[in-house]
Amino acid sequence: MIYTVHSNTKLKNLKQNVTECGVSLTSFGNKYYVGTKLEDTMLVGKQLKFVVNAGQMRCSEQVAYGGSLEATLRGGDYPVRDDRISLSMSALSFKKEMVLGGGIQTEFRPIRGMKMAVNANLNSQNMGQVNIKISSSEHIEIALIAVFSIFKAILHKKRTENKSREVLEMG
Structure with a gap:
């Protein structure tokens, strides 16, 4: 059985900046894992958003570190239409091994009544995926x-x- 307790708090220190801190405790078998996270979100106008985060997970003497950087550009009609494109980079370090990753995600409406999301990512171990999600109120989806x-x-x-x-x- 896995048990997890987590808590986080947000601090809006400027009008366009939100900082978030989090802590988690997970029990899995006879081991306890402690995680911490620090995240900062910066808005530039209504269309551009940057998110930077870093964290760690610790169990006994083992520690894993990770972090990411994400930039999101929203469409000119935001918030009426929720079109957006995001680029992200991430790093994970565990036992002297580092894995770097990158991804792209976009959401848009190709035609009225249909929404499409495309997500692709790849890491330094040549593993990745491509996801395409289509939702529609029309029969064209079928x-x-x-x-x-x-x-x-x-x-x-x-x-x-x-x-x-x-x-x-x-x-």
């Missing part, structure tokens, strides 16, 4: 899902055929 599923099935079938040919040629 058609897009069907087209994507068919395209994925065709690609899978071609890969299977290519592997079968390679096995036959080798054997």
